[in-house]
């Protein structure tokens with residue numbers, strides 16, 4: 415075999431811990447609280463099939479041909495309207511369509527960071543962001559969170575202690591975070607933007623879950639707040655996705671960024687995939703134009719509310735073993751095993767009993783809290799949630 419030479423980032427890369435767990439999914443009878451998979455039973459198959467047929471009938475050549483790198487105008491227009499309904503004023507020219515919001519983050523890293531640059535990420539935080547940043551050679555600093563998300567007081571102290579200009583970027587998931595489910599309160603959002611202005615920071619607001627609120631009042635996104643503030647204007651890049659509200663199989667996300675960043679990301683995207691699948695874009699544009707998302711959303715939210723409630727009810731029975739913070743939306747519940755029980759040891763017992771979750775270690779840039787874990791209530795049905803939690807209870811008893 416030739417002695418292949420790899421780039422420094424790929425000498426000995428480690429894959430995603432969550433994806434490593436997928437091998438257990440094929441074990442018969444396995445119930446998974448592991449992935450961030452949306453519920454298959456909520457996929458709006460009828461309306462998507464209709465949108466798909468319509469898209470192809472109306473514009474077959476647009477579906478089949480390459481398209482502009484920034485995305486199809488029809489979809490960008492719908493996404494700008496969607497952003498407007500969510501509260502931010504965004505023109506279609508400001509929308510860059512991406513192949514999933516994951517690509518948005520990757521493009522930003524390409525355009526904004528040099529190896530060795532410092533990036534702040536919530537602790538615990540989204541592993542694929544940590545992975546992408548690490549591969550780019552970024553120095554990742556943890557920003558402390560509590561059950562309300564980023565602790566902006568501590569962030570203020572952390573930033574004040576660093577030399578000016580040290581932090582290039584702050585990446586966060588302020589609304590129904592992955593993994594904690596936390597939603598950053600308004601006062602903290604405002605403080606975060608004030609810190610961005612004071613320390614000349616760019617904030618990446620990753621928002622795939624914001625539309626999945628099933629209790630409490632909607633809060634403005636960081637993007638919306640930044641638009642209302644003279645000091646914070648232009649300091650937020652907003653990433654979002656159709657994966658969690660329509661279907662991840664579309665692989666459609668988008669970025670809203672200041673012009674100088676948007677243009678560079680568009681050019682970076684030219685060398686990544688030329689353009690996002692025009693066929694998928696046409697289908698999504700058709701689906702959104704027909705108002706199908708607004709029709710489907712209430713049912714989706716009710717469905718996730720029921721699942722979350724069912725999981726919280728089941729977890730209340732396991733209170734002696736695990737402490738959790740209930741989310742108001744999204745797909746995740748974050749837990750801490752009591753008495754320092756190791757989530758990895760628990761996982762081994764759990765797999766034997768055919769239930770999966772993600773041990774918390776995957777979500778830390780350094781010094782992982784080994785007693786933490788993430789449970790997703792999104793994909794399993796109500797019966798599976800009950801059975802899975804019974805099995806988890808048995809696993810706890812064995813430790």
Ligand code: PMP
Pocket residue numbers: 450513514515516517540587592620622654655656657662665666667
């Ligand atoms: N950001 C966060 C916080 C996520 O949880 C996910 C999906 N797991 C993504 C981005 C990527 O989503 P997409 O399917 O749009 O690439």
